[in-house]
Amino acid sequence: MSSTAAATRLVPKFDTDRIAVLALVVVVVVPLLVFVVAPLVGIFKMSFVTADGIGFGNYVRYVNSPKFAKVVGNSLAVATTTTAITVLLAYAFAYAMRRTAMPGKRVFGSMALLPLFAPSLVQALGIVFLFGRNGVINRTFNLGIDIYGFWGIVISDVFYSFPHAYLILSAALAVADARLYESAQVLGATGARIFRDITLPSTKYGILSATFVVFTIVITDFGNPMVIGGDYSVLATEIYNQVSGQGNFQMGAVIGVMLLVPAALAVIAEKWIMRRHHATITERSQPLMVVRERWRDRTGLAFTAVICGLIAAIVLVVVVASFVTLWPYNMHVSLRHYRFEVQNGLKPLWTSIWVSLMAAGIGVVVSVGAACVTRRLRNLAGQCLYFLSILPAAVPGMVLGLGYILVFNDPSNPLEALYGTLLILALCNVYHYHAQGYLIAMTSINQISRVFDEASTSLGGGFIKTLWEVTLPIIASSIISVGVFFFVRSMVTLSAVIFLVTPVTQVAAVSVLLLDDAGNANQAAAFSVCIMVVVALALLLFRLVLRMSGRRNVLLIH
C-alpha cells in the first residue's frame, strides 16, 4: 500500500492514467473474450466432436451427404441473386435521391428505411399476404403465382436488405466533385458517358461495400426463409433444423462454421476495400449542385415512388391482416388477433422492451468504451482491439446464439447462472451488433482532432479526465444514437436469441416466429405491429428528447 502511494507521488499522472487505461481495457476486452471469442471457440470445438473422438468426421459426413451440396447451392443462389437485385435497386434509388431534383425526397428517404424497424420475417409475412397462393394479388387477378421457395426468399430479402444498401450507396453518391462534371460537359460528354466514366467509378467502393453487406445479411437471414421458404432449405434454416429439430449440435456447429466462412470473407473483403478507399474529395473540390432536368427527375420520382409503394404495401398489408376477422374470407375489422390467446400473451413484448433497454445501456458502455480505448492505444494492441470489436460483424446471429448455449449451459462454467436470464439475451444482442455500435462510436471519435487530447494532456488532464470532460461531451449525440441503435436492433432481432429464450424469457420477435410457425399468421402480424409501434414510439421519444436538449440532426438510424 505505502509503496504504491509512494510510486503514485513520484509519477502521479503517468500511473493513474495507466491504471485507468488498463482498467478500461479489462472492462472492454474481457467481455469481448467471454461473449464473442469463447462462444466461437465453443462452436469450433463442437464441430470436431464425433462419436469416435476429435476429428473431421462431422465435416466429412456432412460434405458427403447429398443434401449438403444442395443447401450450400441454395444459400449461394439466394444470396447472389438477392445481392444483385438489391444493389441495383438501391443504387438507382440512391441516385434518384442524391442526383436528381425530384420532389418528396424527405418522405421517400424515411420510407426506404421502414424495413429496419420490423422483425426480418415481416417482409415474408407481408409477401405471403400479398403474393401467396391465396393472397391479395392471386385472388384479385387469378394469376396462380406460387411464391414459396426461391423467389419468395429472394423478394423478401431484397426488401429486408434494401435499407442497408441504400444507406451505404446514398452516402457514396452524396459526395462528388462538381469540377469533374463541369469539365466533362464542356468536353461534350453525354449523360450516359458521364455516368459511366465519372459517377460509377467514383462510387465503386460504395457499390462493393453495399454488395458485401447485403450478401452477409442475406446468407445469414433466418426469419424470411423460415416463413416463405417452403421446402427450399438454406444454411441458416438448416442450422435451426439440425439443432432445434434434431438436437444435432455437432452438425449444427459444422454448418455454423460453414456459414461463418462466407460471412467472414465478405466482411474481410469489405474492410479491405474500405482501407483502399482513399478520399477522392479534396479541400479544393466543389460540391455538386443538382440542376432540374425534367425527364430525369420524373423518372427518378416514378422509380422511388414504386419502390416506396412496395415497401409500404408490405408493411401495410401486415397491419391490415392483423385487424381482419378471418383473412382472406371475412375482411371485417376486428381486434381479435390482438387478444393473443397464447400462454404468454403480450408479455414477450414487455420482455423485449426490457431486454432492449438493457442492451442499449450495456451496448453504449462497451462499444463506446472499446472505441475510446482503441483510440488511446493506437499501436498493435489497438489494432487487435479493433479486430476483436468488429469480429462479431462476421458472426451470423444463429452461430453466436448456438455458441452461447454450448458455452453457457454448461454446469462447469462459472457463468452458467446467466443461462436462461434476460441478461444473457441482452448481452447476446450487444455482442451480436457490437461491430456496428463500435464503428458508429469510432467514426464519431475519430472526428475529434487529436489536438484536443494533446491540449487536455498538456493542461494536466489524464486519460479519464480527457475522456470525461472532452471526448464524451463532444460525442454525446453519437452515444445516444449508439444506444438507440442497440435498442432498435434488440427489439427486432431474431436469429441469435432464438436458441436462448426460455418460457419466462421469450422475446417478441421469437413470438412472431412461433405464432407464424404454428400457422397463426394473423396473430403473428398483430405481434409484429406491436413491435413496430414500440420501435416507432421509441424513435419519436428520442427525437423529442434530443430536440428539447437542443441537439438536432442526430442520426438515429444506422
Add this chain to the structure above:
Amino acid sequence: MRTWTGMIRRLIALLLSSFCLAAQAGEITAYTSLEEDDVKVYLDAFNKAKPGIKVNVLRLSTGDLAARMLAEKGNPRHDVIWGWAVTQMVDPRFLEMAEPYKPVGIDKVNAAFKDPEGRWFATTGYFAGFCVNTEVLKKNNLPMPTSWQDLLNPVYKGQIVMPNAASSGTGYAQVVSILQMKGEEKGWQYLKDLDKNIAQYIKSGSRPCKAAATGEYAIGISFAFSGVKQIMEGYPIKLVIPSEGAGYETEVNALMKTAKNKEDAKQFLDWLLTLEAAKLYGERSEMSSVPGAKASEAVLKAGLPPDVSVVLYKMDFASSAKNKDRIIAEWKQKIER
C-alpha cells in the same frame, strides 16, 4: 480454484437476482407439445383451481422438444413433461429422466395409457385428419378425397401440404401408420408416390391445416382437431378422416427426477386427471384417456366422429417407438427435400 469459481458463481447469482427468474416455490416449468391456444385454456383453468402455482411453459414441436431435452440433459430446466408424444417418451434416454409418480385418479386411466412403472401417463391424443378447403376445391374443380389412396390422384399435384415427420409428432404418427398398414416396402413406395403431389413438408402438425384454411393449399394433412378448430373459426374447411384408418398418437405427462419443485409439479400432474380437466379435453382434443371427457356439441358438429375408436388404425406402439430413429432417418433420406 473450486471456492473461487464458487464465489464468482454466488456473486453472479446475487447480481442476477433482479433479472433472474429461477424456479422457486409456487412456480414450475413445463415443456409441452400441446397447441399454444390449448395450453392457455388449460392453464387458465389450472390457475383458477390452484392459484398458488404458476406454470411456465415452453412449447415446441414433438421432435424439437426431444432435441431440446437431450441438449439440456446435463442440466434440465423443466419440472414436468406435459402433453408429449408417447413414442418419444418411451425412448430410454427420456424414461431415465422421469421419476415414477402415480397421480391421484390414475386408477381410472386405462392400462394402455399409462406406464406400469408410473413414469408417464397419457391424458389426450391425436389422430390423422385431412383439412380440405372446399372453396379451393371448387375453384380448381377437384374431387373430395376420402382416403390416403385418393391423395395419389395426380389432380392434387402441388395442392397438398403435410407435416415433416422428423420434427412433427403428427407427421411421424401418419408415416408410421402407413408403414404399418401397408408393410414397409409398399408403405415407402406409397410415401414416394404421394411425395409427387406434396407442395411442402411443414415442421408443425397443425400448420398444414391452417395453410389449407387460409386457402394457400387445397388439402392440409394434419390431425383431426386442428380441422375442427378451423371449422369452428369459420374457415371453409371440411374434415376428412382417411378411410383406411387414422394413425394416432397419445400425449403423455411425466415428472422429472431433476424437478426443482416436485411438490407443485405433482399437484399439477394430479390436476391433469381431474374431472375439470377432462371436460376441457372434450372441448379441445379429439381423444382422451380420462373418463368424463366427452366431445362437445360444437366439436361433433364440426365433423369429429362420436365414437373415435372406429376410425383409428390399430397402431403397434411398441414397434413405432422402437423403430422411431430408423424410420425418421429413412424418411429424411427418402422423402425429405
